Amino acid sequence: MNIIISRELSIPIYMQITQQIREAIFNGELPAGYRLPPERKLAEQLGVNRSTVLNAYVELKSEGLIESFVGKGTVVLPLNPADTTAASTQLPGYSTPPWRQLFSERSFSAGDPLIRDLLSLSKRNDSISFSVALPDPGPKLTVKLREQLQLLMQEKSDSLWKHTATEGIHSLREAICMWMEKRGIHAAAEEVLILSGSQQGIDLLTRVFIDPGDIIFVEEPSYFSAMQSFRSAGARLMGIPADTDGQMRLDILESMLAKYHPKLIYVLPTFQNPSGLVMNQDVRERLLELAYRYKTIIVEDDPYCDLRYSGHHVPPIHAMDRHDHVIYLSTFSKLIGSGLRMGWLSAPKSVIRQLAIAKQMADLHTSTLSQFLMERMIRSGLLEEHLNDMRNRYHRRKQLMVAALHKYEVPGMTWQEPEGGVFIWCRMPAGLNANELMLRAADRGVDYLPGNPFFAQVPQTAYVRLNFSCAEEDSIDEGIRRFVLAVHDTMDARRYHQTGNRTEGLDPII
Numbered sequence: 001m002n003i004i005i006s007r008e009l010s011i012p013i014y015m016q017i018t019q020q021i022r023e024a025i026f027n028g029e030l031p032a033g034y035r036l037p038p039e040r041k042l043a044e045q046l047g048v049n050r051s052t053v054l055n056a057y058v059e060l061k062s063e064g065l066i067e068s069f070v071g072k073g074t075v076v077l078p079l080n081p082a083d084t085t086a087a088s089t090q091l092p093g094y095s096t097p098p099w100r101q102l103f104s105e106r107s108f109s110a111g112d113p114l115i116r117d118l119l120s121l122s123k124r125n126d127s128i129s130f131s132v133a134l135p136d137p138g139p140k141l142t143v144k145l146r147e148q149l150q151l152l153m154q155e156k157s158d159s160l161w162k163h164t165a166t167e168g169i170h171s172l173r174e175a176i177c178m179w180m181e182k183r184g185i186h187a188a189a190e191e192v193l194i195l196s197g198s199q200q201g202i203d204l205l206t207r208v209f210i211d212p213g214d215i216i217f218v219e220e221p222s223y224f225s226a227m228q229s230f231r232s233a234g235a236r237l238m239g240i241p242a243d244t245d246g247q248m249r250l251d252i253l254e255s256m257l258a259k260y261h262p263k264l265i266y267v268l269p270t271f272q273n274p275s276g277l278v279m280n281q282d283v284r285e286r287l288l289e290l291a292y293r294y295k296t297i298i299v300e301d302d303p304y305c306d307l308r309y310s311g312h313h314v315p316p317i318h319a320m321d322r323h324d325h326v327i328y329l330s331t332f333s334k335l336i337g338s339g340l341r342m343g344w345l346s347a348p349k350s351v352i353r354q355l356a357i358a359k360q361m362a363d364l365h366t367s368t369l370s371q372f373l374m375e376r377m378i379r380s381g382l383l384e385e386h387l388n389d390m391r392n393r394y395h396r397r398k399q400l401m402v403a404a405l406h407k408y409e410v411p412g413m414t415w416q417e418p419e420g421g422v423f424i425w426c427r428m429p430a431g432l433n434a435n436e437l438m439l440r441a442a443d444r445g446v447d448y449l450p451g452n453p454f455f456a457q458v459p460q461t462a463y464v465r466l467n468f469s470c471a472e473e474d475s476i477d478e479g480i481r482r483f484v485l486a487v488h489d490t491m492d493a494r495r496y497h498q499t500g501n502r503t504e505g506l507d508p509i510i
């Protein structure tokens with residue numbers, strides 16, 4: 001068994017070992033029954049810690065590729081579960097099912113587990129996180145939620161634990177229509193489907209609309225979990241690029257519409273994930289006209305609409321739609337907390353009906369408790385009150401991050417200040433790989449998301465998504481300082497690698 005590890009690669013060593021053993025098993029180099037070296041021995045051989053090899057073996061075991069047996073050590077399992085030759089007949093007693101071979105083709109088509117793997121890298125307890133887009137609801141909300149929950153328990157104790165219609169509680173659907181009115185959307189309760197988070201909406205749309213081979217247009221970049229969902233259904237994703245202001249290139253879109261006739265165009269026009277930018281009104285109107293002309297459907301994903309800190313509200317595309325060409329998704333995950341699992345979808349009644357059938361198969365209905373709670377929060381005005389408080393806090397955090405990015409400026413790094421949402425999207429200096437930077441950032445005690453998984457077609461390693469909603473106010477400056485130090489570490493290592501010399505003047509005075 002010949003394993004080569006490289007410390008220059010951005011991939012952690014245990015993953016390099018996992019990948020190479022996995023590959024050797026798949027190409028038959030390591031047949032069923034092959035006994036892998038004991039962890040300690042392989043660690044010595046490779047010059048790594050024993051725990052590194054242990055992690056690799058744990059990963060391979062979870063994939064059903066290897067198993068440890070008392071007296072036999074760690075052996076390769078048969079790839080084909082029906083294979084009764086070699087190891088399978090030699091193994092004593094029962095063995096673990098070969099999980100990997102049992103998983104469906106579809107479960108592998110979602111793509112790259114990069115983010116899951118990378119997020120597990122941060123080992124420092126004092127790490128400052130700019131990676132995940134979770135809300136920080138703040139202490140006042142906790143008090144309000146507790147009060148509302150107590151009232152609910154008194155008023156509706158029985159019905160809180162009963163099932164609801166798959167489409168959701170009617171009075172909540174009405175309350176959500178009131179909430180959407182503030183955004184400029186006029187819809188009837190029957191045109192609203194309550195979701196267990198808007199990610200469920202993406203999944204249901206995939207089930208109801210997508211056959212293998214169907215084409216979906218997405219912005220380039222776009223939200224990676226939606227793209228994973230589309231890919232897992234066998235959709236072909238095509239990315240529509242943006243101009244230098246971040247606006248969708250409608251000329252390219254039009255020529256692609258004429259050529260490919262996509263089933264859906266998935267867009268995030270307001271405080272986009274990951275770019276944080278807003279599609280302007282004119283582009284929205286022209287996009288909608290193109291959807292009418294080419295008879296395609298727009299899926300508008302709008303979780304961040306209410307988080308505007310400056311500038312003017314731009315109505316959602318759904319609000320402009322006169323011919324039922326838009327399916328609208330939104331969520332309370334970014335306003336209250338994703339643990340609520342409460343989102344909604346607004347679309348014509350016939351679409352709601354079909355989606356409700358799919359939802360019934362997925363989870364019957366969304367949590368009754370969460371539905372009643374959200375209805376109270378909206379109708380009592382507490383959600384609006386909370387939102388004002390939240391906007392102020394996020395605005396401050398955004399300003400702190402913007403100030404720190406100016407203070408510790410990296411030559412060649414570019415970014416645009418967003419008017420809302422929770423992200424700042426940075427383009428790194430030429431030649432700097434955001435995946436590689438991630439490991440150095442983890443060492444410095446800060447994390448972020450690399451931009452790569454947000455691209456549908458051509459992977460781009462030059463981008464970084466920084467989230468400013470989660471980190472404590474007093475840690476943002478320090479987090480950006482660490483981030484910039486990691487940028488300089490990476491540039492320094494690159495030059496050292498290229499020239500064999502550490503060059504002068506690279507360390508910023510920070």
Ligand SMILES: Cc1ncc(COP(=O)(O)O)c(C=O)c1O
Binds near residue numbers: 197303332
């Ligand atoms: C653009 C976008 N859509 C959907 C979701 C999923 O949200 P939910 O928690 O409501 O499923 C997210 C979460 O980050 C998101 O950013």
